[in-house]
Amino acid sequence: MNEFTEQVLAHEWNLPFQTPRQMMIYTTFQELSTGLNYRNLRRKAIEQNDEALSTALSHIARDESAHYQFFQDGVKLYLKEDRDGTMEDIKFVLSTFRMPAHDLIPDWEHRGKVIVGQNIFSDRIFFKDIMRPILSVLGTSRRELQELGKTTPELTPALET
Ligand SMILES: [Fe+2]
Numbered sequence: 001m002n003e004f005t006e007q008v009l010a011h012e013w014n015l016p017f018q019t020p021r022q023m024m025i026y027t028t029f030q031e032l033s034t035g036l037n038y039r040n041l042r043r044k045a046i047e048q049n050d051e052a053l054s055t056a057l058s059h060i061a062r063d064e065s066a067h068y069q070f071f072q073d074g075v076k077l078y079l080k081e082d083r084d085g086t087m088e089d090i091k092f093v094l095s096t097f098r099m100p101a102h103d104l105i106p107d108w109e110h111r112g113k114v115i116v117g118q119n120i121f122s123d124r125i126f127f128k129d130i131m132r133p134i135l136s137v138l139g140t141s142r143r144e145l146q147e148l149g150k151t152t153p154e155l156t157p158a159l160e161t
Pocket of ligand 1: 031067
């Protein structure tokens, strides 16, 4: 366990986007995804009758929800200030979105498959339970982003499926 912790901490996470607005958008999607990961992992803890772990995961998931709310409020402010520019950034961020775990967790190739296999997180879950609800709360939709993408289709692969 200690060795694993050291391996995780040995990796430095490089910010995936350059501007504060893009990072605010990225973090909105990432925080809700993180919370959902913990809630879905908690189901496994409950199945295993691990009360301590399920309680800890419940607290952590609630904490992630608060983070999500903060960043989502920030994106709403950006939309109010400059809707077109912010929409372009949302489209751009979603076109390359991936969780920090991909870069930080050792042996992600294997661990990522276990997470998908256990239905804790996957692209399908991201589209249904993360992307769709967030876009709706922000007052937009995949359709609107796809319309924006018509002039620059290379920026929207994540929106095509
Ligand atoms: Fe968080």
